[in-house]
Amino acid sequence: MSKRQNHRLKTVSLVILITLIGKVLGLGRDMLLGQTFGTGWQADALTTASLLPRIFFDAVFASAVAASFIPVFNEVLEREGRPAADRLAGSFFTMVGLAAATLTALGMVFAPQLIGLMADFDAQTAELAARLLTIIFPSLFFTGIAFSMVGVLNSLGEFNVPAAMSIASNGILIVYFLFFAQRFGVYGAAVVLTVGWASQALIQIPSLRKRGYRYRPSLRHPGLRQIGRLMLPVMVSTWIAPINMLVLVRFASALPGGASSLYLANGLYLIIAGIFVLSATNVIFPEMSRLSASGDRKAFCDTVRETARTLLFLLIPMTVGLILLATPLIQLLYEYRQFDAESTRLTASALAFMCIGMAGYGVQSVLIRAFYAEKRGGVPLLAGAVGVTVNALLCLLLVDRMGVAGLGLASAISLLVTALVLIPPAHRMLGGELVSGRLMFGLGKMVFAALVMGAAVWGLRELLADALAGGSVPMRLALVLVPTVAGLVIYLGLAHVLRLDEMKVLRGYLRKRRGEGV
Numbered sequence: 001m002s003k004r005q006n007h008r009l010k011t012v013s014l015v016i017l018i019t020l021i022g023k024v025l026g027l028g029r030d031m032l033l034g035q036t037f038g039t040g041w042q043a044d045a046l047t048t049a050s051l052l053p054r055i056f057f058d059a060v061f062a063s064a065v066a067a068s069f070i071p072v073f074n075e076v077l078e079r080e081g082r083p084a085a086d087r088l089a090g091s092f093f094t095m096v097g098l099a100a101a102t103l104t105a106l107g108m109v110f111a112p113q114l115i116g117l118m119a120d121f122d123a124q125t126a127e128l129a130a131r132l133l134t135i136i137f138p139s140l141f142f143t144g145i146a147f148s149m150v151g152v153l154n155s156l157g158e159f160n161v162p163a164a165m166s167i168a169s170n171g172i173l174i175v176y177f178l179f180f181a182q183r184f185g186v187y188g189a190a191v192v193l194t195v196g197w198a199s200q201a202l203i204q205i206p207s208l209r210k211r212g213y214r215y216r217p218s219l220r221h222p223g224l225r226q227i228g229r230l231m232l233p234v235m236v237s238t239w240i241a242p243i244n245m246l247v248l249v250r251f252a253s254a255l256p257g258g259a260s261s262l263y264l265a266n267g268l269y270l271i272i273a274g275i276f277v278l279s280a281t282n283v284i285f286p287e288m289s290r291l292s293a294s295g296d297r298k299a300f301c302d303t304v305r306e307t308a309r310t311l312l313f314l315l316i317p318m319t320v321g322l323i324l325l326a327t328p329l330i331q332l333l334y335e336y337r338q339f340d341a342e343s344t345r346l347t348a349s350a351l352a353f354m355c356i357g358m359a360g361y362g363v364q365s366v367l368i369r370a371f372y373a374e375k376r377g378g379v380p381l382l383a384g385a386v387g388v389t390v391n392a393l394l395c396l397l398l399v400d401r402m403g404v405a406g407l408g409l410a411s412a413i414s415l416l417v418t419a420l421v422l423i424p425p426a427h428r429m430l431g432g433e434l435v436s437g438r439l440m441f442g443l444g445k446m447v448f449a450a451l452v453m454g455a456a457v458w459g460l461r462e463l464l465a466d467a468l469a470g471g472s473v474p475m476r477l478a479l480v481l482v483p484t485v486a487g488l489v490i491y492l493g494l495a496h497v498l499r500l501d502e503m504k505v506l507r508g509y510l511r512k513r514r515g516e517g518v
Contacts, residue, residue, distance in 0.1 A: 014159075014160060015159045015160065015163045015283055018160055018163040018164050018167075019163050019166075019274070019275050019278065020275050021164075021167055022163065022164065022165075022166035022167045022170060023166075023271040023272075023274065023275050025166070025167055025170035025171055025174060026166060026170045026267070026271055027268065027271050027333065028170070028174050029170045029173045029174055029177070030264055030267050030268070030334075031333050031334055032173075032174060032177035032178065032181070033046075033047075033177065033189070033264075034260075034264055034333075034334040034338075034339040034343070035334070035336045035337040035338060035339055036177055036181050036337070036338065037186065037260070037338060038257075038260075038337075038338030038339045038340065038343055039257035039260040039261050039264075039339070039342075039343040039346060039347070040257070040260075040338070041122075041124065041125045041128070042128065042185075042186045043257075043259075043260035044119075044121065044125055044129075044253065044257070044258075044259040044260045045121070045125050045126075045128040045129035045132055045186070046129075046132055046186050046189060046190065046260075047259055047260045047263035047264075048115070048118065048119050048121075048129050048249060048253065048259050048263075049115070049129045049130075049132035049133040049135075049136050049190065050132075050136055050190075050193055051245065051249060051263065052107070052114060052115075052118060052133055052136075052137070053107070053133075053136060053137050053139050053140040053143065054143070055242040055245055055246060056103060056107065056140055056242075057140055057143045057144060057147075058241055058242045058245075060099070060103070061096060061099075061100065061143070061144045061147060061148075068227045068228075068230040068231045069092050069148070069151050069227055070151045070154065070155055070285060070286055070289055071230070071289040071292070071293070071372065071373060071375060072088070072223050072226050072227050072230070073085055073088055073089065073092075073151065073152065073155050073223075074155050074286060074289040074290050074293055075289075075293045076088050076223055077155065078290065078293050078294065079293075082212075085155075086212075086213055086214070086216075087216065087218065087221050088221045088223040088224070089148075089152050089213065090215055090216040090217060090218050090221075091218045091219055091220065091221035091223070091224050092148060092221075092223075092224065092227065093145065093148055093215060093217075094217045094218060094219055095219060095224060096144045096145065096148050097141070097144070097145060099144070100140055100141040100143075100144035100145070101141055103140055104137050104138050104140050104141045107133070107137040107140065108133075108134050108137045108138075111130045111131075111133040111134045111137065112126075112127075112130040114130075114133065115129045115130045115133060118246060118249060118250065118253075119249060119250060119253035119259065120250060120253045120254040121253055128186070131187075132186065132187070132190045135187065135190040135191055135194060136190050136193055136194055138194050139193065139194045139197035139198075142194075142197040142198045142200065142201050143197055143200070145201045146165060146197070146200040146201040146204065149162070149201060149204040149205075149208060150162040150165075150204070152208065152213065153204065153207060153208065153211070154283075154285075154286045155286050155289075156211050156213075158207055158211060159283055161203070161204055161207040162204065164203070165199075165200040165203055165204060166200070168196070168199040168200060168203050169196030169197060169199050169200050170196070172192060172195060172196045172199060173189075173192055173193060173196050176188065176189065176192040177189070180192075230375055230377065240380075240381075240384025240385065240387055240388050240418075241384075243388050244387065244388055244391045244411065244414060247388070247391055247392050247395055248262060248266075248391070248395065248407050248410070248411060249262070251395045251399045251407055252404055252407055255399075255403055255404055257342070257343060257346055257404075258346070258403070258404050258407075261343060261346035261347040261350055261404055262350055262404055262407060262408075264334065264347050265347045265348075265350035265351040265354060265404075265408065266350075266354065266411075268329075268330075268333070268351060269351060269354045269355065269358075272318065272322065273315065273318070273358050273361055273362070276311060276314050276315065276362070277311060277315075277361060277362050277365050278365075280307055280310070280311060280366075281307070281365050281366060281369050284303060284307050284366070284369070285369045285372070285373065287303060288300060288303055288304070288369060288370060288373035289373045291303060291373075292373045292374050292375075297431070300370075300373075300430075301430045301431065301433045301434075304366060304367070304370045304426070304430060304434065305430070305433060305434055305439075307366050308362070308363055308366045308367070308434075309439065309442065309501075309502070310502055311362035311363070311365075311366065312359055312362060312363070312443060312446060313446055313495075313500065313502040314362075315358045315359050315361075315362045316359055316443075316446045316447060316450045317446075317449070317450040317453055317487070317488075317491045318355075318358060319355050319356065319358045319359060319450070320450045320451065320453060320454040320457070321453070321454070321457055321483075321484065321487050322351065322352070322355040322358075323352050323355050323356070324454060324457050324458050324461060324483070325457065325461065325480055325483060325484065326348040326349075326351045326352035326355070327344065327345075327348040327352075328461070328465075328476065328479045328480050329348070329351075329480050330344045330347050330348040330351065331344050331348075331476055332473075332476040332477060332479070332480050334347065346403070346404050349402075349403070349404060349405035349408070350404045350405055350407065350408040351408065352405070352408070353402075353405050353406075353408035353409040353411075353412055354408040354409075354411055354412050355412070356409065356412035356413070356416075357411060357412030357413065357414070357415035357416050358412075358415075359416070359419070360412070360415035360416035360417075360418065360419035360420075361415045361419075363419040363422070363423070364383070364415060364418050364419040364422055367380075367419070367422040367423070367426045368380045368383075368422065370426060370429070370430075371422075371425075371426070371429070374429065376429070379422065379425045379426075380422070382421070383418045383421040383422045384418060386417060386418065386421050387414040387415065387417055387418035387421075388414070390410075390413060390414045390417045391410050391411060391413075391414035394406075394409065394410035394413055394414070395407055395410045398410055423435065442500060442501065445495075445498040445500055446495075446500065448494070448498070449490075449491050449494035449495055449498060449500075450491060452490065452494060453487045453490045453491040453494070454487075456483075456486055456487060456490050457483040457484075457486065457487040460482060460483040460486055461479070461483050464478065464479050464482060464483070465479065
């Protein structure tokens with residue numbers, strides 16, 4: 001294993017661990033939310049109101065940070081040095097702060113109209129959602145600032161603090177649901193959610209200062225023009241995911257319990273898949289940007305290919321396992337107090353069908369960042385437009401037949417289609433080094449191992465379902481944990497027997513760690 005691979009694996013491993021803690025707390029937050037409000041009208045109102053500022057962020061600021069600021073910041077850092085890069089960061093913070101503050105004010109004023117556009121609620125739910133949105137919308141400002149800080153810290157080689165910022169926000173919400181939710185209800189949850197987002201920005205300030213950064217407000221750095229030129233096509237391309245979510249929420253809100261069950265299923269999906277996908281891509285993207293700026297094409301191509309293949313090695317068996325264990329997993333995590341068996345059925349069906357697109361989610365996340373690193377936003381825009389069209393058409397076709405499960409399936413297929421559209425141009429961009437016979441043979445081995453694992457997981461689930469039919473927490477835990485552990489052992493064992501390259505990298509890393517006494 002090369003030094004670059006070893007350093008990358010160590011960094012990603014630590015970020016995955018920190019992200020895992022944050023995701024576990026996020027899971028605890030959603031568990032308590034589900035137990036407190038179930039999938040009733042208050043839950044629908046709260047989850048929908050909390051989604052809208054995040055959708056605005058994804059549509060406007062995600063592209064600015066991920067696709068425009070980070071590549072330009074790294075280019076300035078590489079060519080002009082740290083002082084010039086710090087000046088660019090100050091100008092960018094100022095621009096994001098002003099834009100986010102303006103959008104926040106408009107969102108608070110027009111909250112009822114936004115809810116009317118986003119959801120098909122009855123009058124009572126719509127009124128509550130609009131009030132909650134007015135409270136929550138300032139989180140857009142804090143999100144924009146927080147993720148701008150993430151861009152600077154990641155570019156300077158600091159990944160741990162940005163990865164840990166969700167620990168603070170989720171911890172604050174958990175404390176609220178445990179001790180204050182019964183007294184202050186859904187309005188208190190909205191206030192605390194906004195406070196949690198503010199904490200994500202605040203906890204990064206010490207790390208920025210430790211790395212020598214001092215904020216200087218300005219709007220005059222020439223790099224802003226370059227960011228602006230990159231942002232427009234990329235911003236349009238990053239509208240794809242928010243538009244998809246808007247489509248899903250619009251259809252789900254017309255179903256009883258649809259908005260909250262879709263929210264919980266999507267949240268759990270992103271917690272499980274995001275531990276690996278977001279950890280890997282957040283670490284790799286600044287490296288991609290540096291390699292692209294330096295002109296090291298071989299290292300750039302190797303990074304994209306290795307990251308995509310490693311994610312598939314993890315996501316393919318995860319897809320099979322989650323489809324088979326969706327119902328017992330939702331029962332274990334959520335089915336308490338206000339969250340009843342019908343809520344479990346709705347949420348589990350949405351989760352199971354969403355998971356079909358997990359490999360597409362991983363591949364498109366890597367390839368989109370590769371195009372962004374190369375400052376080519378047009379291809380992700382085209383692929384995303386195709387994905388949005390597929391998602392909308394399938395929602396129309398499936399929602400009446402399958403309910404919220406059909407919305408999960410529509411989302412999954414759109415992710416797979418988007419990934420497939422991205423692969424040919426990415427293959428050409430990488431000089432024909434992305435797709436190869438060796439890669440396809442390796443993917444075949446992964447699928448075979450995952451299917452064998454799935455047969456074993458299914459058998460164990462059926463065997464244990466009758467034996468553990470009591471419904472107590474230990475029995476629910478065993479029904480999830482025993483098949484999961486058995487499936488993991490079987491998959492890794494088959495990967496070893498089939499000599500998958502990822503097992504060689506993993507063994508080499510573990511041997512090195514033991515040699516270091518860690």
